[in-house]
Amino acid sequence: MKTLPKNLLLCLCSLIFCFAKLYAQDIGLERHGQVEIVLGENAGAVEKRVAVLLKERILEKSRITVTVGQAPTQGQGQALRVLLGRPENHPALQAQFAKYRIQPLTELAPGPEGFLLQRLDQNTLLAAGIDDRGCLYAVGELLRQLKYEPSEILLPESLQIRTAPAFEIRGTQFGQSGVAKSLAKVRNWTEEETQRVILDYALAGANIFSVDEGPMYAFIKSFGLMTQGAFGANTAPENKNPEWNAFESIGREGYVCPSVPAARAYMLEKFEGFAKEAPDYDLLKFHGGDGGGCECDRCDPYGLTFIRLVEDMANIFHKYHPETRIYFTNQKFDNADDQAIFDYLNEKPRNWLWAWGYGPGSDATTWQPGHRQTHRMDLFRYPGFGPYGLYPMEITRQMPARHRLVFYNEITHWKYAQHAYIQMYPRADKNGDLPPHWGHDIYERRPDQYLTQVYHRLTFFAWPRQYHRVFDDLMRYGVGDITHSSGNHDHFNQWMWQRLLWNPRASVEDVVAEYAKNWFGPEAAPLMAKAIFQLEENLEEIPGKPLPEKEGVLSYYQLVAEAGKLMPENWSQDNWLWRMYMQKAALDRYIQLMVTQQSDIQSQLENLVRKEPSNQGLQQALLLMGKAKDETPEMTALKAEAQRLGEESDQLFGTRSEGYFNLEHDFIGLAWLDRQVRRAIAAKGKEREELISLITDYENPGEGGRYDNLGTGNSAPNVVFGYPYDHGQPYLQEMLSEGNRPSQRSMHFTQDESQGVTLRYRDLDPKARYKIRVTLVRPWYQERYAMRMNQQSESILADGQILADDLELPLQMSDFFTFDIPAKLTEDGELVIQFQKSDDVANGDRVTVEQWRNSGGWGTLVSEVWLIRD
Incomplete structure (x- = not known):
């Protein structure tokens, strides 16, 4: 008997292995070249639309025959018959439930909005919804279970999923961002494309969308989904009476003071007109701030002023829309505001109110630029799971049991946002409070210092691990979330949020794997899942590993590129999402x-x-x-x-x-x-x-000298007072010149405190002479902030002795300033260098000073300090 040549044998083994691997991928899958979607005799409008949606989505990736009807046809070959709908409207479904002794759908099994997806035999699949939305979600799960080939679909031969969402409220916003239109120069979506975005999130599990009256409202309702409207209780950009103007927290215009009787009456009249014309929203949200609100003494505490106004508005709305549920958000409120609302709610039943809304700036245990002015330091005594969940837990403790906590989480910005990169360390609040050391990890997450120069706050990104952690910390205290989204750049984050609202026990690995399979197909999914995790790592500043040394940038590029090669044509030809991930890969690599x-x-x-x-x-x-x-x-x-x-x-x-x-x-x-x-x-x-x-x-101060690089994450061992500068507003390229070295762009600052940034030196040579060199620069401000930013100079003192009096800081581009230290000041081996704000800075009434602080005011500012031994 002849034996095969060794090389040929190896080739055959390799081929057998490859074919076995390909076959193994389809083991347990049944092939179908035709699908019959069978509706019940009494199918409602939503069930019919859902059936058409299923047909359209299948045909996008497979050129097979798909029919929709109310009676089964004699399908040829491997036809898959899908019995779709609510059992009470579908006698054929009921018959299968009885024949196979399938437990009926109930409020507990699977639960509200739930469904059963069950394969009965080779050609029959039940897709039964407990209600209209349950039918929609059954279709979403079926689409995720399918494998699409050009002329066939494949479905697991054993399939039984009985499930319902874990949270009552699961929603988001939708639309293109202004950044996409103005900076990315994209075309406008068509009406059909906007509808597609809505349905993509609905198929993932969403049940409510923020929307104005109009075509999209009608479209959302046509699928049995819920809608949310919104109203700013003191928002009135049309106001021309300066006596009505509110003192908004960062001085924005377009808001009226509710404590001015005429202005309050005007807002109630305006709201009555809104209520008359508004559709029957399922939820109506009143946001308290960001922007909005009033900081004046007459409104103090604003929380009480606000909630009383909202109560009057809610009563008006319920005249026209008695079923709408009302909630408010406490964005940018302070401790006194929140406590006033707690007291108000506990005073007597407030049946008009459904829930307390928790959005950006609502958290009294995290520090974010421009948000809370005071914090609940008492809640830090025992940290539990950490800072994110402390205040939601406190709200549910203090609030009457009849009310719910609903979230309005912001997962759309990658920097300078509620759960994003804070960008720099927190500044002290109005009481001088800062977070405890054990909560600093959320502030030490910073964007890569080079990538942040290129990408806007609303850039394309994905954050699986960070947002999975945020979800797990927060959502256990509420009934759901209607996330804030400013565009389509946060695609993964929003999709993951809807899936977690359905199944919060899902691991981050499982969610990412499901996302990758759903959007890129099974062949490319493993590589895309790995790439998404890598992308999250690439975006973050890693101490000791600057962007040129991040191997992950190239590996991300290679992973996405290879995934694109693995996608068959029916997945790749119109896959805009893969192209977005690949753009990110090419641009990040270019920047590197x-x-x-x-x-x-x-x-x-x-x-x-x-x-x-x-x-x-x-x-x-x-x-x-x-x-x-x-x-x-x-x-x-x-x-x-x-x-x-x-x-x-x-x-x-x-x-x-x-x-x-x-x-x-x-x-x-x-x-x-x-x-x-x-x-x-x-x-x-x-x-x-x-x-x-x-x-x-550059950094070497010479023998016996000291160097401090002030700013977040830098080495400044001699700084004893002050905190890294956060710019007080979204970081703008124009604020500081890029011509500065990175160490010159970052700095420490103080606000209205009497003590400025301070450095203390010990163990100096008492016989030596010293001098200090400092790097100073001040930022440019946008027009809306610049009007209150009079700070331009500061004084520098050594052991209380003036070295420089009202020294003007260079605008945008830094420079060096050197001063001799009198020898007598270092004879004791110690030295204190203190910066002092100008006398005319941070003066005025309480409101004026608070607006100045909230919009990025600084009293003292310094980038680098060298203590040099002569």
Whole structure:
């Protein structure tokens, strides 16, 4: 008997293994080339729409025959007959329940809005909903269970799922963001595309959407889903009477003071008109702040002023819409405001109110710029599961049992937001309180310092692990969530939230795997799941591992690219979502390469100046710097790839990364280097030596000296008072010049405190002479904030002795200032350097000062300090 050649044998084994692997993927799956969707004889309008939806979604990926009717036909071959609907409307469904002794659908099994998806035999599938929405969710689960091939679908031969949502309220907002339209330059969605977004989230489990009256309201209701309306209790941008103006927390216009009788009467009249014209919303939300509210003394505590006004409005609304449930949010309220509402609710039954809403700025145990002014420090004594859940638990404890807690979580921004990157450490609140050390992990999560220069707050991103943690910490205290979404860039986050509201016990790995299979198909799913987890890691600033050293950026690119190759044509041809993930991959890799190149040029320049500090060497350094922003062939290819993908995703679904249009940046402070080199060329003697030493050995204070790099996450061991600067508003590129080195852009600050940023030095040489060098810069403010920002200067004191009196800080671009320390001040081996705010800063009435603080006011500000031993 002849034996096969070894090479041929190996090839055959490899082929057998591959075929076995492919076959194994389909083991337990039945193939069908035809689907009959059978409705009940008494099927309602929602059941019929759901059946058509099922047909349309199947045909998007498989060219098979799909029929919808109220009587089964004689399907040929491997036809799958789906008995879809509510059993009471569907005699054929009832017959199958009886024949197979299937337990009926009840309020406990599966529960409200639940369904049963059960395969009876090779060709029969039950998709029974306990109600109209249950039918819709049964279709959603069926679509997730299917495997699509061009001319067939595959379904598990054994399938039995009886399930219902865990939370009563499961919703979100929808639509394109202004950032997508203005910065990413996308086309407008069609009406059909907007409807598709709504149905995508509904198929994932959503049951309510924030919507205005109009076509989308009617569309949402046509599928048996719920709607939410909203009203700002003191919102009146049309007001022209200055005596009515509110003192909003950051000074925004367009709000009236409810304590002005005429203004209150106007708002009630305005609301009556709204109530008359409004549709029958299932829920109506009154938001208290962000923006809105009034900080004036007449309204204090504003929580009580607000809730009394909302009660009057609720009574008006219930005249026209008695079934609508009312809730409010306590956004940006302080402790006294919340306590006033607790007292009001406990005073007597408030039957008009359904729930307390919890949104951005509602949390009294976390610090976010521009939000809460006071915090519940008493709740930190025993942290339990951590800071996120402490205040929801307290609300449910203090609030009467008749009321519910409903969430309005913000999962749409990747930075400067409720559960996003805070961007910088928290500043002290009005009482001077800061979070305890054990709660600092949520503030130490920071965005990658280079990626944040390119991407807007509303950029495309996915955060599985962080948001799974937030969900787990928060949602156990409420009845559900209607998340805040400002566009379609948060696609994964919103989809995951709906799935967790259905099944909060699902692991983050399971949710990501399901998402990847649902949106990219089973072949690409494992790689896309891995890529999504990697993306979350890439976005975060990792101490000791700057962007050029993050291997995950390239691996994310490779994972998404490989997943795209694995997707069959029926998945890839119109997959706008994969193109968004791939755009992100190409752009992140481009940024990484550009930062690497700029950093390499900086290193080469430093080495050149170190070896050749003459004017000739400095001139060569300037020529070298001119190459820092040149694109390599790889970078050019990545940019072209991102452009192509963006044009495709825009054409397919009106979506694209805005980052493509914002790639030109001075990531590392090249402009500072350029200025320093030119200064060194013009200088002589000791001044020249100092300028060159800052180029070649920037942080080194010399023997016996000290260096403090102030700002979040930096080493500032000698700082004893002050906190990292948070800019007081969403970080804007214009606030500080990118020409500053990263260490110059970050800083410590104080607000209206009498003590400014303070450094204390010990163990100094009592016989030595010292001097200090400081880096100072002040930010530019948007017009709406600039009117109250009079701070431009500060004084510097050494052991109480003035070194600089009202020294003006440079605007946007930093500079150095050096001062000699009198020898007598260091004779005891210690020294205190304190910065002091100008006398005219943070003065005025309480409201004025609070608005100044809330919109980013600073009293003292400093980026770096060198204590240099002469």
